[in-house]
Amino acid sequence: MSGNAHSEHAAGKVRYGMVIDLDKCTGCGACAVACQQENNIAFRPDESNKLRTISWLTLYRLENGKDYPEHREAMLPRPCMHCDSPHHAPCTFVCPVNATVRDEHTGIVDHIAVRCIGCRYCMVACPYHARSFNWWDPKWPKTMEAMLSPEVSPRMRGVVEKCTFCHHRLNRARDRARINGEDPDGVEYTPACVEACPTGAITFGNLRDPHSQVAKLAKDPRAFRILEKLHTEPKVYYLSSEQWIHKQSDNDLS
């Protein structure tokens, strides 16, 4: 068979992860727009059916459940969590054709659209709704085809797609490292969403590098992860000083 990645949960030196500071995030959406632009994400005239839209990085609006004027809202950008649960992520476990596999050298959970048969099992398995299905063939206005990036392959109908942590940038960074005679493993790069965030709310890097900003922030007392109780071990951490946001990060009784 092909795609027989090392399925053991490697204790490698690199685990790319993200920390999103919800105190700083203003929900502007620049990250999501940059993601769409960078990754050739298709759009349609009507995007108001949120259950059919393609979104690699979705902004959720959290509400504190109180009435005016104690009502407060917060925006939570949610990319793919690139779950690091032992052995398999919820999604990589269920894909029948190995279209989604976690790279144990970087922790990135890949989704190869050209391998994907569109059974949507991974969508069902993912508790974060990180995956979008191409319900329609992608169709860009003719003139807008010019802005498609050759760095990312456009997807067609009938397959699932999701956030890749902009792994094409990782590949480019590795090649640059090779050119410069540096070690291509463990290179640092920046996803599009991180680049775009005007508040600097998103930090990206190697979670296993104790000197990295992302590793430090992941240990911040304000840090939490969505649905910790599921033990999916997501590699996207959030920071918030609001207790009501912490409470909404996971299911809790009462």
Add this chain to the structure above:
Amino acid sequence: MDKALIPEGVKRCPLPVFGLWMLVLFAVIAWGIYAGLTVLLKGLNVTGLNNYFGFGLYICVDLGIIALGAGAFFSGFLYYGLSRFFPQLKELHKIINLAVIVGFCCYTGALLVLLLEIGQPLRGWFGYWHANVHSMLTEVIFCISCYAIVLVIEFVPIILENRKLDAIKPVHIFGHNLHEIMAIFAMTGTFLSFFHQGSLGGVPGVMFGRPFAYREGFFVWPWTFFLFTLSAMACGPAFTAIICRIIEKVSRKQLVDRSVYELIGKIEGGLLLTYLILKGLDTLYWALDTAPGFGLKLSDFYQEPYGMWLLVAELGICGVIPVILLLTPQARKSNGLLFLAFFLDCTGIVINRFAMTVEALAIPVMPFDHWAVYIPTVYEWAPCIAMLAYGALIVSLSYRYLPVFPREPELNP
């Protein structure tokens, strides 16, 4: 005009009437095919599926059909495997042919719908080529294929018993030999079916991102594995019995001895009781430990329209009541109650499959997420109904042209 094909000793309705029925079925199937082709050409956007409901009517019907169709294997197992030790099971030979046919219809129909379920049907074969051994769907793909093959093999002897075909000597010899090794296939199919239903039950074991469906450790293997197997066993023969009864009603004949129904009733009653007990414990453990461990209470999993009524319906109305009816001799004696029980039994399994697929997806996992409601479109209903029509077609043709019920002549002198 087709008398030559009709088995000896039995009577069938006039060809025009049958033809009309065929037309109806063909119309439905055509409708379904049209809808299916529309899905294949336009994409799944014509369905009611969405990013929250990755699974929908297709999966639900598939799982339900496969469970109901599992009666073939289980019946085969009972007849070919256990009747040596329990002579009373010999009676099942009176209905075993129908079971095979029903199973064949279910599995092959499921295969067809399966193609509509995936976004890239043309790449469906990747499941065989790039199989992920950890994925339950891989197991499903392989198992369904095997079961379909096994059922075809089991079906062939029945077909070969057609009067015309049987006339052909090599065919006759071949069919006869097939009959001999049917037990082997039956047993094989049974074990495969056990594993298949079980692997369907294993699906929750990998869904640790879905608390409603997730089962862990012991409760995946062997518990949920056996639960799915058991539930299929507990309803499969019942489904076959219902089909048989329907044929009896339509043909206004008695096709099997009443004792067969009663035997099935007892067996199903016991299996359903066992299933209910185990299912109850499974649900208990899930509700007492697994779900709270995820920060969820039982009530968190139920919201209209996916309310508590589903649980009550599945385990109460379609679980306890059939058990009581089936395990009460007096109730078994009443056709109404017996088949009501069978019907509830089968309904329960479909509800269960629905709960484990559509309902499980309706439940928001993230606290700030919302409940979603899934409404299938005609492009989902049509193929499924067409698949049922396809099954009806096969059953109708089989009944008309094949000696499905050995006791039919004697019971309808």
Add this chain to the structure above:
Amino acid sequence: MGEVKNSTSKKGLGLVFFLAGFVGALLVGWLVFPNLLYSSKQQPLNFLHSSHEDLSCEDCHFTREDGSYSGVPGVEMCAECHEEPMTESEDERILVEEYIQQEREIPWLVYARQPDNVYFSHVAHTEEQGIECVRCHRDVSAEDKMPVYKENRLTGYSKNTIKMVECEKCHAEKGASNSCHVCHK
């Protein structure tokens, strides 16, 4: 006996029919089908590496600073020497008049063109790493004519496009990563 013979002959005849279908299928599959599957295309004009020996490989095929690879040189590169026709050939004329003077890129048909979804890093496949160019590309040094470009009518890709299985096999041999994103984008 006659009947038996008939039966045998009938069986024999059956065998004949079977063989006929069999052999026919083989012929169609192995001879006709490929031509049906692939269409042959010509390059816009004939380019010979042998005619450009004054240039080194790296002049036209190089890795950019950002790590990307420039495999096919732009018409600008050609214009450096071919501002005016250097020969009388039709190819030369086409080059100068239709491309260089019009400042239009030459639509070369790339033999080893990979699909959009493939990420190939030349810088990770160098001779220093024990991977020679001819491993994937034809040896162009002594070529006197560009080969016919065979395009798959269905997929639109070159017949010479390296398939995934070959990549995986080699990666496995070399101990290189077979992670999806290493080669996919």
Add this chain to the structure above:
Amino acid sequence: MSLGRRAFLQFVGGAIGGTLLTPIPWKLADDSAIWTQNWSWRPSPERGEITEATGTCLLCPGGCGIQVRLVNGHRAIYVKGNPDHVVNRGGLCPVGAAGLQYLYAPYRVTQPLKQTGKRGDPKGFQPISWDEALKVVAAKLTELRQKGQPHAVACLTGQSRSSTADLWKQFFAAYGSPNLYTMPCHSDSTRLAVALATGQEADLAFHLEKATYVLNFGAPLLEGWASPTRAQRLFSRWQTEQPGVPETEFVHVEPRCSLTASKADRWIACNPGTEAALALGIAHVLIREKLFDAAFVADQVFGFEDWTDAAGAQRKGFKALVLGKYSPQDVASLTGVDAEVIQELARQLARQKNAVVLWGPPTDTPNNLYHDLAFLALNALIGAFSSKAMISLVPPQPWQALPDPAMDMEAFKGQGQKPLGQPASTPKTKVRPNTVHAFFNALANGEEYPIELLFIHEANPAYGLPENALAVQALQKAGTVVSFSSYLDETSAYADLILPNHNAFERLDDVIGLPGAPFAFYAVATPILSPQYDTKATGDVLLSLAKALGGTVAQSLPWKSYQDLLKLRAAQIAQAGSGTLVDATFDPASVAPGAPLKPNFSKASDVWRKLTSGLCWVDAPQALDRYATPSSRLELACQGLLASVSANAGDELFMAHYAPLNPSGDAGELPLLLITHRSLSLAPGYVPNAPFMNKLLPDDLLLQQDVFVEVHPSTGKKLGLRPKAKALLKTPRGEAAVRVRFAPTVPAGVIALPEGLGHTAYDEYVQGKGVNANAMVEVQLDPVTGLGTVWATRAQLRLA
């Protein structure tokens, strides 16, 4: 024939077997897999070398630095913020991030168009050449001048902070028309207020980087205020804990729970439009409890105590009026904010080391003059104008000056004409009031004199002007409408001639000044790529027109190209020898008003080179220690208003007071108050919402064609509405079909509608989504300034 049948079967079997031994099925399967990956109708991106170009985003006045990736130098594939840019330091707002969707929009105007059918009919446009188009316009201009009607030429520009605006001014001055307007914005009123209070023509500079306490009355800080990305950076800076540096507390006052309100350290919910009253209530407590900066007031403020006007009349001072009318109890009943909270805010504000008061409407419209003055007064009381310098001024920079226009008699006469529709009460200050609503109103109603030629530049008033119907009527009334739009927008649909501008990423332009920034600013926007279509920069068009007109007009605009003008700017900067060219390492907190920054450049070429490589010119703002007022102090009592208000006017009319303009409509019939709001994922200005941004809109804001109105659950129930129900929204200005979102983000009796939807032009990705908020709101002209203000609009909502 049985043989035939069996033979046929055998043949088929053999063929099947044989085929299985050929590559046909396997190859076809393999190819089908590859084919499913490469359907012909799936777009395949052009491959090639990827390079990066540096520039400045011109999609809003924010002046963010950008870097754009290009494939083969001519396909832009990605826009990111320039991490070395002083304004945005690497981030971008969603509009900027989606910028390429405007560059490659299918609704771009690709060449000059002439309306050949009925005005307003998009299908009636036919292409014409640039030569022909320019001739037509020049002829018209010449004709009007010759008729002695230079004032009949008007212009509305949306690009108020660039050299193009200066060109317009230069052109209109030389041509002789007073009717040059910009799209309305809050600074229209703040600049007037500043002029009245300080006697200076300048933008306000808020030193937010060094603020320890920011009290914001309604300005949508995080929804696109001023320089949106810079505001975000600022907010992020406030959120970052730094050892040894005091944290900044951000208090936001607004009736609606906006994103800014939620993100604020504290949100004070007040009744719509009552922010100024709250400010005055706070001033009351400050005065009563002697918590204000007494030294500054005593030393540099006029009108705090009772004063005597030029006519010798005794007038009450700010102190007396505030103490008399704005007690916490009184203000509480007006604003809905507890008296204790008002007192607490005042005391907290007074305690702060570096406090500053911001203000602004939730959408960018002019404010009530007196309300602007109220916030200025509050800042004065807390010493924000003192040596702390939490607020300072950014006046026009010396290098900004263009040569005085050569003016002939026609120019003088035209300039002497009163701007169309402008009220007589407008204050006489250095700042020219942007009475655009009065202009459109007069034009639409045919009052005063007609407008024969109307230029529309980087503006879409038919969509984006509050009470946009007025603009549509005006466009239809104007003689000839010339649009310089890049897109076929709502306004250009009404044009007789479209002279398409280069797209924001195609043109060379500049950004003069950053709204609210505590420094003077200049940046050059270099073209990211060459123009895709047959378009021309409006600046160049203007220069061409001037040349065509000849004479003094040509003299006044002597530059050969727009680029020459920009290079002149650089030269003048180099010559002035003040300010410095900076990158992201520049910390605005280090700027002290009145202390010009030391230049790090010498020659003009040096300046130009650095400006075009992404560096920006900044300089210190002006210290607010010099006042050109009658009293030579900061005037809380604005003596400059003596000419604008009646001599018998109440004393309060000379100073800040809470003066709400009553909305029209029957309170009984229209019992609700409608407010509008903005969001960073909805572009409310010149450009429409990009498809990428549409994905960001939640499905309880826009669902298919319907926009959601935010209604408090209790209000909704009272009106018999259900969540998501379709309803009819009615205001004095119109009716619209909407849906209902029950949300505790607004108080009972108030409903909220987002801006940025309801487009009718552009394409299917843009049009037909929601309702244009500008069509529902009511604009009220400020009785003093004549500016069109938007407060809240009476509304009715009922089940459809």
